Amino acid sequence: MDRSFYHxxxxxxxxxxxxxxxxxxxxxxxxxxxxxxEYSFDQLSRYLEEKADGKMPITVFDELYDRYQEQIR
Structure with missing residues (x-):
């Protein structure tokens, strides 16, 4: 699958x-x-950690990224 995390x-x-x-x-x-x-967990989490937007918490990112990984397998 070539769908980015964003999409x-x-x-x-x-x-x-x-x-x-x-x-x-x-x-x-x-x-x-x-x-x-971006597809990479490391790059995406680094961006979110640096941005530190309360509406995009790392805990929600982790859950979404797990779902994303399940879908691209």
């Missing part, structure tokens, strides 16, 4: 406002510097 997470946009994955997806979409073509 995978976009599928969670528009979800309930109390769904952490939907909130993450919406914040990611509005972050114009998010690495849209």
């Amino acid at each position: 995978f997470v976009l599928s969670f946009r528009g979800g309930p406002k109390d769904d952490a994955k939907a909130v993450f997806a919406e914040a990611m979409f509005h972050d114009h510097s998010f690495p849209k073509q």
